[in-house]
Amino acid sequence: MLSRPFGNIIHDLARKYNGSLVVSNFRKLEKLTTQSRKAELDVRFLKNCQAFGVYPKFITFDLHNVSNLYAVYIRKRLLRTSIRKRVKEKKNHDNDLDKQWQKLKGFLSSIDLLILKKVRKRNVERKVSLFIKTHEKKLIALTKNTSVPFTHNDTVINISSYRMCDEELDILKFGLSFAIKPPHIRKSQVFTTFELLHDDLMRHLWDKTKANEVRNEIQHLATSYVNFYEPSMNDLKKHRILKRLKHNKDIIILRPDKRNGVVVIDTW
Numbered sequence: 001m002l003s004r005p006f007g008n009i010i011h012d013l014a015r016k017y018n019g020s021l022v023v024s025n026f027r028k029l030e031k032l033t034t035q036s037r038k039a040e041l042d043v044r045f046l047k048n049c050q051a052f053g054v055y056p057k058f059i060t061f062d063l064h065n066v067s068n069l070y071a072v073y074i075r076k077r078l079l080r081t082s083i084r085k086r087v088k089e090k091k092n093h094d095n096d097l098d099k100q101w102q103k104l105k106g107f108l109s110s111i112d113l114l115i116l117k118k119v120r121k122r123n124v125e126r127k128v129s130l131f132i133k134t135h136e137k138k139l140i141a142l143t144k145n146t147s148v149p150f151t152h153n154d155t156v157i158n159i160s161s162y163r164m165c166d167e168e169l170d171i172l173k174f175g176l177s178f179a180i181k182p183p184h185i186r187k188s189q190v191f192t193t194f195e196l197l198h199d200d201l202m203r204h205l206w207d208k209t210k211a212n213e214v215r216n217e218i219q220h221l222a223t224s225y226v227n228f229y230e231p232s233m234n235d236l237k238k239h240r241i242l243k244r245l246k247h248n249k250d251i252i253i254l255r256p257d258k259r260n261g262v263v264v265i266d267t268w
Contacts, residue, residue: 016112025104026116032097033124038131039090045135046083047170048150050234054142055079076232155261160251164264167241172262176255180242181235187226194222 049056055075059082063071105113136150152169164172171178198218205211245253254263 025100029097029100029104029116030120030123032093032100033120034127036090036093036097037124037128039086039093041128041131041135042086043083043090044151044170045139046079046086048135048139049142050079050083051170051174052139052143054139056138056142156264157256157261158264160264160266162248162251162264162266167237168245171238171241172245172253172264175260176253176262180238181231183231183236183239185226185229190226191222194218 046056056079059075059078063074066074104116108116132150139145139150152173155173155175156164156169158164158169198215201214201218202211205214245251250267252265252267254265255261256263
């Protein structure tokens, strides 16, 4: 019976319980589930954009008479607002979904309820797979990458007894080589890097009369970078999550034997 289409099953259940209202309740259940999963995937897509430092098309509109620095600030603010909005929408959909389940539990038997859950899940996941493919295409186009892990299921294998939260999984899905802006920088290391850059440029400089101009420009860039360096709140949050995982003595985070990814195992 579970292999039959969702529409056929709900009409069978409607005939069993003698009511056309049952069909509308089933359809509403499917619609709310799809909306909840769609909102969840939208949040994941926006957070992936946030992690890669890219912005969806609805945020990258032209900002006239605005410097690049302020344009980036505005787009980051809009991205955070969009994430909060979609999170709120998902909570509203989940609340409506719970109310709908309670309504159906009032007249459905436990077996029919189980059948409805199984078939609804299969039907909704078929639609969700299309949403994921669309988001993957958008993310690949924005990041100019050939492969981007959209969900943690693609790269993270957790075989430990520790149940990881979504925030931890979303960080680990990029792999152990994924770089995050450090919370602090050492001025000596930054200035040394710019000095090495200056020495390399001087060796390849064709017009030697521009040497002082190049040196002053590099000095200005180094000083500006050190004085105005400030990690984002999102980067600091990621560092706190990674620090929490690092201090967790019950698990070990390793690379898999094959392909890129992360494996989480127990220490004992």
